[in-house]
Structure formats: structure tokens, C-alpha cells
Amino acid sequence: MSPREYRGVAFAVGLFLVVQLGALALVPEFTESGYQPVEDPQDPTNSLVYILAIVVMTGLMLAAFRYEFDWAIRLLIVGVSAWLSWYVFSAFAPPLVAAVPAVAVAVGLLVHPEWYVVDTAGVLMGAGAAGLFGISFGILPALVLLTVLAVYDAISVYGTEHMLSLAEGVMDLNIPVVLVIPLSLSYSLLEDEEIDDEVDDGTGTADSDNGEIADEPVADGDRDTATNGDRDTAVDVPDIEERDAFFIGLGDAVIPAVMVASAATFSSAPALSVPFVGLNLPAFFAMVGTLAGLLVLLRWVMKGRPHAGLPLLNGGAIGGYLLGALVAGVPLVEALGLGVVI
Numbered sequence: 001m002s003p004r005e006y007r008g009v010a011f012a013v014g015l016f017l018v019v020q021l022g023a024l025a026l027v028p029e030f031t032e033s034g035y036q037p038v039e040d041p042q043d044p045t046n047s048l049v050y051i052l053a054i055v056v057m058t059g060l061m062l063a064a065f066r067y068e069f070d071w072a073i074r075l076l077i078v079g080v081s082a083w084l085s086w087y088v089f090s091a092f093a094p095p096l097v098a099a100v101p102a103v104a105v106a107v108g109l110l111v112h113p114e115w116y117v118v119d120t121a122g123v124l125m126g127a128g129a130a131g132l133f134g135i136s137f138g139i140l141p142a143l144v145l146l147t148v149l150a151v152y153d154a155i156s157v158y159g160t161e162h163m164l165s166l167a168e169g170v171m172d173l174n175i176p177v178v179l180v181i182p183l184s185l186s187y188s189l190l191e192d193e194e195i196d197d198e199v200d201d202g203t204g205t206a207d208s209d210n211g212e213i214a215d216e217p218v219a220d221g222d223r224d225t226a227t228n229g230d231r232d233t234a235v236d237v238p239d240i241e242e243r244d245a246f247f248i249g250l251g252d253a254v255i256p257a258v259m260v261a262s263a264a265t266f267s268s269a270p271a272l273s274v275p276f277v278g279l280n281l282p283a284f285f286a287m288v289g290t291l292a293g294l295l296v297l298l299r300w301v302m303k304g305r306p307h308a309g310l311p312l313l314n315g316g317a318i319g320g321y322l323l324g325a326l327v328a329g330v331p332l333v334e335a336l337g338l339g340v341v342i
Contacts, residue, residue, distance in 0.1 A: 029092070078106050118180055
């Protein structure tokens with residue numbers, strides 16, 4: 001890989017790591033504040049309800065894009081960004097004080113959605129969501145969630161391809177459903193949007209210093225996919241040397257981080273002496289497994305093709321978690337969360 005590719009990979013790994021560590025730091029604060037939204041986190045049906053919600057939301061978003069209600073999706077995601085950001089900030093500040101930066105996040109997304117604003121909001125959303133889901137899903141529900149979503153991701157990307165349509169719809173909204181990975185210091189997401197608008201209007205060409213967003217490969221997991229906005233067109237996906245950014249879905253960072261947070265919360269493995277975060281061996285190995293899966297995924301994405309992210313990322317998180325549990329001396333039945341059910 002070229003130096004710019006290594007920088008992009010390092011930036012992506014850094015974003016994933018911040019989401020994971022942020023979730024771990026928020027878990028005890030969320031637990032103490034009583035933010036757990038379910039009565040029984042060990043109930044596997046919690047996962048099924050969440051998966052059903054994903055499918056329904058996916059259908060609603062596809063319908064919104066088809067009937068030109070893009071603005072409604074944008075406002076919804078910006079609102080969710082502010083809401084989750086408030087959860088994050090309220091863990092360390094009084095509720096009214098936390099509302100100030102949360103509103104600032106929403107205003108930034110509406111007024112100046114440059115890539116660093118989108119990524120900042122995405123990291124806040126990712127850490128908050130992973131922390132909330134981590135304290136809401138016990139070990140078995142978390143394993144069920146990650147397994148089913150990995151399968152769903154593969155089917156929706158390589159089979160039905162409906163997630164490709166979804167990714168194509170959200171790419172132009174500049175909202176934190178994707179993490180933007182710039183490969184050039186001069187990259188501007190807003191300038192790319194202007195160029196794309198000119199091309200769509202017939203007033204410009206597809207060539208630019210920043211590349212064309214519609215042709216970028218997207219390891220997209222906001223709805224748990226890795227996708228590419230370029231679908232069945234005759235335009236070739238440009239080589240990595242021709243692009244100044246690629247995109248990774250926020251859900252690709254959030255979903256495996258749920259396993260990390262769940263392991264830190266519900267595993268009986270002894271805690272490690274790590275400042276600021278609650279960490280044990282199963283959670284640590286889940287982090288390592290996720291990042292290993294991410295490196296493989298990025299290797300594929302750098303070749304210019306879209307790929308489902310969650311099979312690799314969730315597989316790495318689950319495999320790492322189980323390995324860490326065994327190293328920590330946790331019995332396999334307990335590590336799988338079956339002891340609670342039995």
C-alpha cells in the first residue's frame with residue numbers, strides 16, 4: 001500500500017478504537033444513571049426485536065429515498081445525533097449543560113457538514129449507541145445480535161443488494177451514518193458534494209481533485225452493510241490512487257463494539273487495571289478481533305470493491321471474545337451466555 005493508504009487505514013483504525021474505548025468509558029456511567037432500556041438484558045428476544053427494528057427502518061428509508069423524502073431522513077439522523085450526543089455528554093456533565101454541546105453537534109451537521117464534523121458526530125453517536133446497547137444485551141443476546149446481523153449484512157450486500165440502494169441514498173446527505181476516511185489533507189466533503197451536484201445538473205464533469213463520491217467504495221454498516229454507491233452503472237470504480245476518501249458505515253463500528261461493551265459489563269472475567277475504562281480479557285480480545293477484521297476489510301476496500309463489513313468485523317469480535325474468555329478461565333458454557341439461560 002502507498003503512504004496515503006496507510007494513513008487512511010490508521011485513521012479508520014483510530015476512529016474504531018475511539019468508539020470502542022468511548023463505549024467502555026460510558027458503560028459504568030450509563031449503568032449508574034439507569035440508562036438501561038430493557039428489564040432483562042439476558043433475554044435473547046431483545047436481539048430479535050432490535051433486528052426487526054433494523055429491517056423495518058431500512059424499508060422506511062428506502063421508501064423515503066424513492067419518494068424524495070431525503071430531507072426527512074436527514075433531519076431524523078441529525079436529531080438522533082443530538083440525542084445520542086446528549087447521552088454521552090450527560091454522563092460527565094449535568095443534563096442542561098450536556099444539552100449545549102449536543103445541540104452544537106446538530107447545528108454543525110446542518111450548517112457545515114464537513115468530513116470532520118460528520119466524523120465527530122459519528123464517533124459520539126457510535127460510542128453512545130454501543131454503550132447503551134452494551135448494557136442492554138447480555139452475552140447471549142449480544143452473540144445472537146452480531147451473528148444474525150453478519151448474515152443479514154452478507155445477504156443484503158451480495159444477495160438482494162438492497163443495502164447498496166440505501167447507501168447510494170444516504171451518501172449525498174452528509175450525515176453521520178458513515179465515517180469519512182480522508183486520504184488527502186486537502187479533501188473536502190462539501191466540495192465533492194458541489195461537484196456531484198454539477199454533474200447531476202449537467203453543468204460539470206465527473207473529474208475532480210477530490211474524486212467522485214458516488215463511485216467511492218463504502219464499507220457501510222449503518223444499516224449493517226459494506227456497500228458502494230456505484231451499483232449497476234457502466235462507470236468503473238476508480239483505483240485508490242484516484243480517490244481522496246473512502247467511507248465506512250457507522251454501524252460497522254457500533255455493532256462489534258456492542259460485543260466489547262457487553263463483555264466488559266456481563267463477563268465474569270476479572271477486570272484489568274486500565275485507567276478510565278472498565279476492561280477485562282474478553283472485552284480486550286473482542287477489541288483486537290474487531291480491529292483485525294477491520295484491517296482485512298480495509299485491504300479489500302482499498303482494491304476498489306464494496307464488501308459486507310459485519311461478517312469480518314462481527315466474526316473478529318466474537319472470535320476474539322471467546323478466545324479472551326477462555327484465556328481468562330471462563331467456562332465455555334458461561335462464555336456463550338448459556339449458563340444464564342439454563
